[in-house]
Amino acid sequence: MLFTRTAHPAFLDDTANFRPTDKTEIFEKLDDGYFVVALEYVLEQGESQYPLEDVLDEFRCHIEAEEVDKPENPAGRVDLFANSRLERLAGAVEKLVGRRAYNVESKDEDGDTFVSFVIDDSVSEAKL
Numbered sequence: 001m002l003f004t005r006t007a008h009p010a011f012l013d014d015t016a017n018f019r020p021t022d023k024t025e026i027f028e029k030l031d032d033g034y035f036v037v038a039l040e041y042v043l044e045q046g047e048s049q050y051p052l053e054d055v056l057d058e059f060r061c062h063i064e065a066e067e068v069d070k071p072e073n074p075a076g077r078v079d080l081f082a083n084s085r086l087e088r089l090a091g092a093v094e095k096l097v098g099r100r101a102y103n104v105e106s107k108d109e110d111g112d113t114f115v116s117f118v119i120d121d122s123v124s125e126a127k128l
Contacts (some may be wrong), residue, residue: 007038059092
C-alpha cells in the first residue's frame with residue numbers, strides 16, 4: 001500500500017472538537033485527548049486488510065473514521081488515524097507518507113514461512 005499524503009478534512013477546523021498541534025496536519029480531539037491525522041493511501045494489487053493491520057499494529061494506531069475526505073487519487077481512500085500519543089502518531093506520519101508499506105513472505109532455515117512488514121520508498125515499483 002502506498003501512503004500518498006496527509007489530508008485536511010474540513011471537520012478538523014471545528015475548534016469546539018479539535019485543536020491543532022505543533023505537528024503539521026495532526027490534531028488533538030478535545031473530547032478524549034486522542035491525536036488524529038487524515039492519511040490518504042492506495043491499496044496495491046492483491047492487497048486487502050493487510051498490510052493495513054500491520055501499519056496499525058506497528059504504530060499502535062487505530063482507524064477513528066473511514067473515508068473522511070475525497071482522495072486525490074481515484075483509487076485511494078482517506079481515513080482518520082488516531083493514537084493516544086502525539087509523538088507516536090507524528091512518527092507514523094514521518095515514516096509512512098510518501099512510502100510503500102507491504103508484507104514479504106520468507107522461509108527460515110527450517111523451511112517455516114513467516115511474514116515481515118516492510119516500509120520503504122520503492123514507490124516507483126508499486127503494483128497499482
